[in-house]
Amino acid sequence: MNFAFKSIWKEKCRSLLMILLISISVFLILRVVTTSFAFKIQQKMIKSMFKTNMGRIYRLDFSSIPPGKEGEKINSIKEFAMRYENVSVSAYDETTLYFKELKNNKEYRERNATILKGTILEDYPGISDVVMIEPNMLNYINFSLEENDFKPILIDGEEYLPLFVGSKYSDIIKVNTILTIEYNNTKYIVKGYLGDNDIWFNDSDPITDTPIKLSTKFFAPFSASDKTDNMTQLSTVGKIFINLGENKNHLKILEEIDKFALNENVKMRISNLAEFMELWEKSQKNIAKFGYILAFTITFCSLVSVIASLCVSVFLRKKEFGIRIAYGYSKKDIICSVIFENLILVGISTIVVYMYYFLKVQAMKFTTVNVLLVTLKSYSLWIITIFALLVLIIISILPIKLISEYQPVDLIDGGE
Amino acid sequence: MIVLKDICKYYGEGSEITKALDGVNLTIKKSEFLSIMGPSGSGKSTLLNIIGCMDRPTSGEYYLDGKDMTKLNDKDLSRIRNKQITFVFQNFALMEKYTVLENIELPLLPRNLNRRKRKELIFKAASQLGIESQLKKMPYQLSRGQQQRVALARALISGADIILADEPTGALDQKNGEELMNIFLKLNKLGKTIILVTHDLNVAKFSKRIIQIIDGRIMKDDKVLL
Ligand SMILES: Nc1ncnc2c1ncn2[C@@H]1O[C@H](COP(=O)(O)OP(=O)(O)OP(=O)(O)O)[C@@H](O)[C@H]1O
Ligand SMILES: [Mg+2]
Secondary structure (H helix, E strand, O other), X not given: OOOHHHHHHHOHHHHHHHHHHHHHHHHXXXXXXXXXXXXHHHXXXXXXXXXXXXXXXXXXXXXXXXXXOHHHHHHHHHHHHHOOOOOEEEEEEEEEEOEHHHXXXXXXXXXXXXXXXXXXXXXXXXXXXXXXXXXXXXXXXXXXXXXXXXXXXXXXXXXXXXXXEEHHHOXXXXXXXXXXXXXXXXXXXXXXXXXXXXXXXXXXXXXXXOOEEHHHOEEEEOOOOHHHOHHHHHOOOOOEEEEOOOOOOHHHHHHHHHHHHHHOOOEEEEEEHHHHHHHHHHHHHHHHHHHHHHHHHHHHHHHHHHHHHHHHHHHHOHHHHHHHHHOOOXXXXXHHHHHHHHHHHHHHHHHHHHHHHHXXXXXXXXXEOOHHHHHHHHHHHHXXXXXXXXXXXXXXXXXXXXXXXXXXXXXXXXXX | OEXXXXXXXXXXXXXXXXXEEEEEEEEEOOOOEEEEEOOOOOOHHHHHHHHOOOOOOOEEEEEEOOEEHHHOOHHHHHHXXXXXEEEEEOOOOOOOOOOHHHHHHHHHOOOOOOHHHHHHHHXXXXXXXXXXXXXXXXXXXXXXXXXXXXXXXXXHHOOOOEEEEEXXXXXXXXXXXXXXXXXXXXXXXXXXXXXXXXOOHHHHOOOOEEEEEEOOEEEEEEEOOO
């Protein structure tokens, strides 16, 4: 009864052109929707990592520190701030290093080779990617572990620091394994594993960059020697948080910290995390706005051509429709079939574009959480479905109106 | 049986009005072979289209086997066009993008027939008209005479008892025209009702009754003796 498939097949070239035009629209919309919603998801994710008010957490950025004294200066500022009641200072840093026990372990190197494939560390399968933290940070960060989990452990008079290992290595590195950092000989002991749902701030920027998954990382406290190491302390810059908590005179405290830093010959900038996030959100919104305008303009143009082409097609098939009506179709059948034709075109375009984008995003090598993929599976899927339905309605209205205005007799005459 | 009572078809309004049909009363019995003649613009096609349920009259009553056609909805009318009435057009009205087979198949599509049954019926109708070897071709690859046979095969496959033909010989040469009329005669002998519109008295002579339309009115209604 329905001749939609046949019609599409008889007009292969036209149909392909339509699919191409619709696909362009769908792709542009899908991309702009996915990136802007991925941003929202990422922002929500980062906000939810804080247990306490982000508006009371500041981060320290240094623009100049007397050379050779970086560790010392940073530590003195941290210690100064900590003297205030309810104020805590903590830092984190992601770094790559060698554990003596793993560096030449065949199993570990093989596993790492597959994990690091396609990244800049591809050629160093013996390396380990470690997130170092000051455990007091966990007092205001939502995480599956607490500050207490990072207390040093004494075994036979020797001190070990606890270490948590990404679950991707769980079959190779057993609990209670001792791991020694090659360059400073700090000894760690494996206390447990972290999975895909354990996420941490990005090393580049905790606020603007996507959080990382810990399932392929190591998670450990800084060692005592790290605290005085200039390089280590420098690399925490931008990732040092001061949590002023609910102190009433927090602005005054900030001022005093600033003054102290100046006295120490350190040029420093203190920025509020909540404010920073807001600023960033604004700039992202502007970028997204431009993306939306571009996508909608191109979509508008391509849909206009699709509509024009569909109208021409309906006009050219006037005689065919008339013949069908003469031999037993009703006008409703014809209209349904034309709608179905459009549904097939829109459907193919949408599915192909979604699959393409999905596979592309899935294949991306991410050490961070794949927020694009998360968005594609949630918001994007719904929005693109609604968009496809809208497109179907928009491109069908005019052709249907054309057909419904035809009288069966005119249709037959149309061919004479 | 077809009964038309006071059928009018008007186009336009007020002073611009065209009375394509102006009070047509006509009864056509089963198995009649009827010709409608008249000058151009007299309303012949309009009348045929109303009988064929392709068009609705402005006023009047139309009974097909006792059922009032003016009261039916589009869906019911499409069923009548599919099963009870079928058309043969002057220009053959073949779908150009579809093969001969697909064209002949058309009336079977609204019915729930499986592919094999459809193929069987198509082949049967095509063989009756000697076009069984042309099924895979496109309409433009056929001669005019063959094209009209395809159109006729499509009309026959529907199994409808009433065949409406608007100038079916208009686009054919004399030989093909006569052949077509002989087929109509045969079909009429098999019990089909045939109503044809024509300008050509030689064509009309094949029928058993000729009506004359002038300005939307029936002026003459003759039984023809062969
Ligand atoms: N859709 C229409 N709108 C307005 N007027 C129409 C329409 N269709 C037909 N007419 C008019 O109705 C009258 C009858 O037309 P019809 O086609 O029935 O004539 P006909 O007898 O079949 O002529 P011909 O021999 O040329 O085919 C004509 O005057 C025509 O102009
Ligand atoms: Mg006519």
